[in-house]
Amino acid sequence: EVIEREIEGMLGLRERREKDSDLYKIANEVFDRTTKETLAYLHRRGKIEALYGVISTGKEANVFAGVDAEGNRIAVKIYRTYTTEFRRIWEYLAADPRVGYLPKDMRKLVFVWTRREFKNLQRAIKYAVRVPEPVIFRNNVLVMEFIGDELPAPRIKDVERSLEPSDFEELYDFTMGVIERLWKRGDMVHGDLSEYNILLHEGPVVIDWSQATVKRNRMSVELLRRDLRNVINYFGRKGVDVDDFDDKFRELVGV
Numbered sequence: 001e002v003i004e005r006e007i008e009g010m011l012g013l014r015e016r017r018e019k020d021s022d023l024y025k026i027a028n029e030v031f032d033r034t035t036k037e038t039l040a041y042l043h044r045r046g047k048i049e050a051l052y053g054v055i056s057t058g059k060e061a062n063v064f065a066g067v068d069a070e071g072n073r074i075a076v077k078i079y080r081t082y083t084t085e086f087r088r089i090w091e092y093l094a095a096d097p098r099v100g101y102l103p104k105d106m107r108k109l110v111f112v113w114t115r116r117e118f119k120n121l122q123r124a125i126k127y128a129v130r131v132p133e134p135v136i137f138r139n140n141v142l143v144m145e146f147i148g149d150e151l152p153a154p155r156i157k158d159v160e161r162s163l164e165p166s167d168f169e170e171l172y173d174f175t176m177g178v179i180e181r182l183w184k185r186g187d188m189v190h191g192d193l194s195e196y197n198i199l200l201h202e203g204p205v206v207i208d209w210s211q212a213t214v215k216r217n218r219m220s221v222e223l224l225r226r227d228l229r230n231v232i233n234y235f236g237r238k239g240v241d242v243d244d245f246d247d248k249f250r251e252l253v254g255v
């Protein structure tokens with residue numbers, strides 16, 4: 001069928017005939033009909049010329065490396081339309097004052113989740129936080145700037161063994177700066193800020209904005225507390241002279 005062939009083309013299968021490649025296996029396993037239609041649409045619009053590798057397979061999303069019609073490298077985050085994370089996604093979205101109507105059906109709920117991550121990326125950029133530039137989203141697919149050279153950039157976690165004390169200090173200051181700027185100037189919180197969601201590529205780049213939300217969200221203080229705790233604990237373990245959690249929390253929330 002047309003769409004199947006289009007997807008095979010995007011995965012380079014007709015040329016390479018690598019039907020046993022990881023890319024093909026994972027794509028086959030995670031691309032349902034909606035996802036294939038969405039990818040085909042983005043292909044026709046020139047937003048995704050080809051997908052050529054799997055960067056990450058997660059519980060709620062898979063990230064692929066690709067290229068657009070102009071030859072720019074892209075990262076494509078594709079949310080699973082069937083996820084065991086349905087409950088959590090629903091709870092997070094229900095608490096976000098920016099989100100209006102909440103669809104009952106899981107597929108459509110995941111579309112709302114994808115849109116929100118895109119909006120979060122746009123919003124974070126406004127407050128001078130370095131993130132992958134968002135390109136376009138549609139349904140459960142989010143296209144963004146690829147961070148890396150040949151390979152995707154490593155996360156802090158991947159390279160922590162080769163970092164110097166001074167690197168950890170700089171990264172701590174950067175990360176704490178992000179938390180503060182987002183909260184004070186952007187009325188926003190990332191909600192999953194950790195050594196797993198910061199890539200290193202000519203400086204740190206913050207990724208994975210799906211849980212991020214605005215201060216007005218009744219869960220925002222909880223998310224801020226979580227980010228502060230994770231960041232202070234991690235860098236403290238790495239020997240950085242970190243801030244006191246309670247002081248920092250009080251300074252930001254004012255209680």
Ligand code: ADP
Pocket residue numbers: 055056057058059060061062063075077132144145146147148152153155196197207208209
């Ligand atoms: P998850 O919810 O699965 O943690 P992430 O958004 O953190 O989703 O992406 C998973 C992994 O994919 C990241 O840890 C990172 O290695 C890689 N990744 C995500 N976005 C990009 C990007 N724009 N450029 C390069 N690699 C990326």
Ligand code: MN
Pocket residue numbers: 196197208
């Ligand atoms: Mn992540």
